[in-house]
Amino acid sequence: MAQAARTPRERYRDQIRTEVKALAREQIATAGASALSLNAIAKQMGMSGPALYRYFAGRDELITELISDAYRSLADAFRAAEADGADLPRLARTLRRWALDDPQRYFLIYGTPVPGYQAPPDTTAIAAEIMAALLDTCARQPARPGPGAGSPLDPHLARHRDWAGDHPAEPAVLRLALLAWTRLHGVLSLELAGQFNGMGFDPEVLFEAELAALTVLPDC
Amino acid sequence: MAQAARTPRERYRDQIRTEVKALAREQIATAGASALSLNAIAKQMGMSGPALYRYFAGRDELITELISDAYRSLADAFRAAEADGADLPRLARTLRRWALDDPQRYFLIYGTPVPGYQAPPDTTAIAAEIMAALLDTCARQPARPGPGAGSPLDPHLARHRDWAGDHPAEPAVLRLALLAWTRLHGVLSLELAGQFNGMGFDPEVLFEAELAALTVLPDC
DNA sequence: TGCGTTCGTTAGAAGTTATAACTCCATCGA
DNA sequence: TCGATGGAGTTATAACTTCTAACGAACGCA
Known part of the structure; x- marks a missing residue:
């Protein structure tokens, strides 16, 4: 799937990104793409709001x-x-x-x-x-x-x-x-x-x- | 198109509603349905925000x-x-x-x-x-x-x-x-x-x- | 052991939808 | 003609949203 991430940091980063995307897919599947909320995803992952901007520009x-x-x-x-x-x-x-x-x-x-x-x-x-x-x-x-x-x-x-x-x-x-x-x-x-x-x-x-x-x- | 509205009030109301819908169609045509903003429409019509809730439930x-x-x-x-x-x-x-x-x-x-x-x-x-x-x-x-x-x-x-x-x-x-x-x-x-x-x-x-x-x- | 990068936080600005409360004025009935 | 009713529009406010800025803390590499 993903190419081998060398540093542990990159590995962690990729893991977070895929987890975010999984939750996003879930959200889209149940409420449509227009209902996708970064905040809601962040809350589901136990972190608060702007943290996701480390992983996605928006x-x-x-x-x-x-x-x-x-x-x-x-x-x-x-x-x-x-x-x-x-x-x-x-x-x-x-x-x-x-x-x-x-x-x-x-x-x-x-x-x-x-x-x-x-x-x-x-x-x-x-x-x-x-x-x-x-x-x-x-x-x-x-x-x-x-x-x-x-x-x-x-x-x-x-x-x-x-x-x-x-x-x-x-x-x-x-x-x-x-x-x-x-x-x-x-x-x-x-x-x-x-x-x-x-x-x-x-x-x-x-x-x-x-x-x-x-x-x-x-x-x- | 619209059936005859008896009272002037109803006529006014219908006019506002069709104007709102026209602006909404315009907005959707240029930015998609997900970008439709009631506030923006209200501003374009020269009235402020919640006034539109007289005409549409939401x-x-x-x-x-x-x-x-x-x-x-x-x-x-x-x-x-x-x-x-x-x-x-x-x-x-x-x-x-x-x-x-x-x-x-x-x-x-x-x-x-x-x-x-x-x-x-x-x-x-x-x-x-x-x-x-x-x-x-x-x-x-x-x-x-x-x-x-x-x-x-x-x-x-x-x-x-x-x-x-x-x-x-x-x-x-x-x-x-x-x-x-x-x-x-x-x-x-x-x-x-x-x-x-x-x-x-x-x-x-x-x-x-x-x-x-x-x-x-x-x-x- | 340090030092720098990265992560996550809170604070805040600027938007949004939507409700509540209030004023004002047109309309309708007496 | 007067007056009560109800609709229209206003502000204030709550609860959201995205996204930026500034700070602290932790991690990893040298």
Whole structure:
């Protein structure tokens, strides 16, 4: 997890920081990110108020770090699945399990944006890592036209492929990755937000149906 | 808009309330809902602090009312489109324009949920109205198997159709409405959140591609 | 054994939401 | 036309919050 901290002081410092973050995650999970209170965390840890400013520059830095940790966690889950030889369905189910495990952590990444906020570069780097894992997995899927094949989407993506970085994916793979992202996020975010509550059907069935529509070969 | 207020007092009261809400929307649009400050609004209106408590029970009630207004606004946009004979593509573009017009208003409805929050009954009634408009529009679409036809989704929806209320839609219509919702939300929410920033492609092309995949007949 | 860094403290400034108590004035009824 | 009622806005205050400043104490390294 954390790289070896040499001095005992650094070890202690890291321990406090992770404890603070754990309590913060707990608080966010039960009352939302906007209810996060440094003071409350300090009290829970038995120290009073401003002590936490030795460890975090402020509330914003703590939240930023939690966001970065969330990205890191998802990227790790994806890499682990990939290393295990997962195909797109397995990667998607990894995503769903990861999201259901802590919905607010999912929303830390894909939820309502704060208008002014700009993610730090290291966070966007992890985001690119996640996208790369998705692209890799999509590239290993059997050949397809797939959903949206006839549309102007493929030529458009062929011309605008900056986001794929140096990934040598053909447009059909870019399209599959993009549609997998948006469709799975569509189902998942609405489920996590409770928008399906009281509607009666099983969100997992809907998720699996979207997954099938993405991967089943004869789509046209 | 507002029903006729008889007494001048009530008229004044309504005027203040709408002015407060306008400033609140402005604040949310520029700094997010968590940055909404009653005090700041009061100052902007030239009155001091606690005066606003004559008009709103508190911050929560103001936000709740803004959420309800957002639902109402979307429902009105949908009903207007429906009255204009819109089909699913036009309804979808109505949604997109409505969302782009004020992204934070979209997130007030479909964004990160606050764990404890329970929407008041009148709000869920408007949500049902929105769903009804979507179902009506989908029912008028030409016959299809459409996306995900072969999956277990149709029989599942045939058994769990509480959310359709008394709408006499066949399972294929339920499926189309549900997939339209989740897929369009998937593309739209990621666009509004800025997740596509720097990726190069045009979100509108992606949106239209998803729309085409939903409506083009020969999907299988 | 010292000395410097780091930790945690209290004090305090500047914000916030929200309540209480008070004044003032418009409106409504007699 | 007068007067009681009630709504509007005010200040004061409590209880929060984030965050800075200044101090003391403890820890670890040389």
